[in-house]
Amino acid sequence: MSAQPLREDKRSLDDRLDFLGLDPASLERVKALSPLVKPHIDAALSSFYDKVAQTPEVSRFFSSREHMKNAQFKQNAHWNAIATGQLDDNYYQSSLRIGNRHAKIGLEPQWYIGGYGLIMETVLKGVIADWMASEVAQMRKRKPEQTMAAANAMAAGLSDLIKAVMLDIDLAVTTYFDKLQGEVEANREKAENMARAQQSVLAVTGQALGQLAQGELHVRIDDDFSGDFAQLKHDFNQAASSLDQAITQIRKSVITIGKSASEVAGAADDLSDRMTRQASAIEQSSAALDEVTNNVNDTASGTGQAAEIANGANAAAEQGGIVVQQAIEAMERIEQSSSKISNIISVIDEIAFQTNLLALNAAVEAARAGEAGRGFAVVATEVRSLAQRSAQAAKDVSNLIKKSGSEVENGVGMVEKTGEALSNIVGQVGQISEHMRNFSTAAGQQATSLNEINAAIVQLDRLTQENAGFVGRSSEAGRDLAQEVADLHKRLDAFRTCA
Numbered sequence: 246m247s248a249q250p251l252r253e254d255k256r257s258l259d260d261r262l263d264f265l266g267l268d269p270a271s272l273e274r275v276k277a278l279s280p281l282v283k284p285h286i287d288a289a290l291s292s293f294y295d296k297v298a299q300t301p302e303v304s305r306f307f308s309s310r311e312h313m314k315n316a317q318f319k320q321n322a323h324w325n326a327i328a329t330g331q332l333d334d335n336y337y338q339s340s341l342r343i344g345n346r347h348a349k350i351g352l353e354p355q356w357y358i359g360g361y362g363l364i365m366e367t368v369l370k371g372v373i374a375d376w377m378a379s380e381v382a383q384m385r386k387r388k389p390e391q392t393m394a395a396a397n398a399m400a401a402g403l404s405d406l407i408k409a410v411m412l413d414i415d416l417a418v419t420t421y422f423d424k425l426q427g428e429v430e431a432n433r434e435k436a437e438n439m440a441r442a443q444q445s446v447l448a449v450t451g452q453a454l455g456q457l458a459q460g461e462l463h464v465r466i467d468d469d470f471s472g473d474f475a476q477l478k479h480d481f482n483q484a485a486s487s488l489d490q491a492i493t494q495i496r497k498s499v500i501t502i503g504k505s506a507s508e509v510a511g512a513a514d515d516l517s518d519r520m521t522r523q524a525s526a527i528e529q530s531s532a533a534l535d536e537v538t539n540n541v542n543d544t545a546s547g548t549g550q551a552a553e554i555a556n557g558a559n560a561a562a563e564q565g566g567i568v569v570q571q572a573i574e575a576m577e578r579i580e581q582s583s584s585k586i587s588n589i590i591s592v593i594d595e596i597a598f599q600t601n602l603l604a605l606n607a608a609v610e611a612a613r614a615g616e617a618g619r620g621f622a623v624v625a626t627e628v629r630s631l632a633q634r635s636a637q638a639a640k641d642v643s644n645l646i647k648k649s650g651s652e653v654e655n656g657v658g659m660v661e662k663t664g665e666a667l668s669n670i671v672g673q674v675g676q677i678s679e680h681m682r683n684f685s686t687a688a689g690q691q692a693t694s695l696n697e698i699n700a701a702i703v704q705l706d707r708l709t710q711e712n713a714g715f716v717g718r719s720s721e722a723g724r725d726l727a728q729e730v731a732d733l734h735k736r737l738d739a740f741r742t743c744a
Contacts, residue, residue, distance in 0.1 A: 258337045261412055271405040272330035278372070278402035282328040285371035289364040290317050290324070296363060306350050324364070327409050340413055344420025354418050361414055369403065446474045450481060462489040463743040493742045503730040507723075514720045528706055535699055542692045556682075 262268070294313050297303045307313050323343065326336045347357055376399055384392050449468050456464040464485060470478040 265408045265412055267408055274402045275330035275405045275409055278406060279328045281372045281375050282368055283325060285368045286324045287321060289367035290320055292367055293360055293363050303356050306352060327413055340416035341420050344417040345424060348421040348424035354421055365410055446470055457485060461741055462492055463741060489742045499730055499733050507727050523709055
């Protein structure tokens with residue numbers, strides 16, 4: 246230890262001794278009393294540490310009983326110095342060490358002041374008991390004033406001893422509070438340094454936050470922050486970096502979205518225009534298809550009527566075929582009759598001529614068929630009547646009958662050919678009628694299909710117009726989105742990032 250601290254310690258100890266009145270004479274009285282005091286110090290310390298061992302609030306400062314014995318041994322040497330009045334620099338340094346030790350371990354003054362009281366209780370009781378035991382025998386021999394003088398001397402010695410003990414308490418407590426005061430000062434200085442550091446940190450952080458609030462996302466704290474503030478610096482820089490990256494990514498995304506929105510708006514405009522043209526084309530197609538549908542419907546109606554007419558013609562042709570067949574049968578009967586009148590006389594030339602004409606007329610009428618078939622019956626009746634009248638002249642007109650038979654055969658052949666032709670006509674008319682029915686059926690189906698197609702085209706036209714309206718709204722929404730993206734991009738321009 247340097248000379249300056251020793252001189253200060255010396256003045257501090259001398260000032261205390263002077264204030265307590267512990268002059269050299271007092272210290273001599275304490276020393277003179279030591280033979281009575283020292284025998285009780287060990288017992289007092291033993292009793293005190295037994296008490297300590299039973300008190301958890303104090304015993305927790307000792308690791309073991311051996312630790313207590315070691316402390317008791319050191320305390321014994323210190324109390325012997327007090328008991329002998331050796332209140333010098335060594336004593337003073339010992340008191341300071343004890344006080345520092347108590348302050349270091351956190352032993353509060355109440356416990357070691359109480360310890361002084363317990364120790365002094367044992368020491369004083371033992372000293373007074375021993376003194377009284379040695380003085381009782383002599384008190385009878387002394388005069389009262391001598392006894393009082395001895396008692397006063399004893400009281401003075403005990404008073405000086407108590408002062409010495411109080412000095413030791415004063416040094417221990419003062420050392421304890423000096424240490425606490427030093428810690429308070431250190432804490433105050435630390436707090437002041439912390440406050441200055443905090444103020445500096447707040448200033449730097451506030452400035453950085455101000456820049457960040459103004460959109461300067463590239464700002465970072467470069468100053469050295471110590472202690473817990475280093476985490477603040479790290480967190481701020483990390484947050485600013487994350488925000489910078491986020492805004493940069495958002496800006497890139499906004500640019501991409503803006504391009505996509507513009508493309509979508511353009512595509513929507515183009516699609517809207519195409520949908521409008523498509524709607525117009527579908528509308529025109531619908532009108533044309535509607536007209537075609539009406540024509541097909543008319544054609545189907547006309548085809549149905551033609552089918553009915555063909556059916557009627559087919560029926561008439563079949564009826565004509567029946568009449569021809571009847572004519573053929575009649576001609577066969579005439580032929581048979583002609584063969585029977587081969588002996589008719591030749592005198593009835595005119596009758597034969599008329600018969601020939603009637604036969605010819607019958608052939609013509611048979612060829613015409615239809616209503617003319619009715620007149621054939623009249624002609625046949627007349628022929629039969631003439632045949633009856635000519636029966637008497639059969640022999641005369643045999644040659645003519647043969648000739649008439651030949652002609653009748655020819656007529657029969659012609660009628661047969663006519664029947665075959667009529668049969669062919671009937672078959673062809675039937676086929677035509679069947680084709681007309683099929684065509685009518687197909688035309689009806691086509692008309693139905695065209696009506697369905699026309700309805701689908703009308704529905705498609707309506708949906709196309711609705712889609713055109715929807716695409717128009719989508720185009721408008723795309724333009725609005727592009728505008729919103731542009732506004733967002735302007736707002737993002739307020740942030741200045743590292744990229």
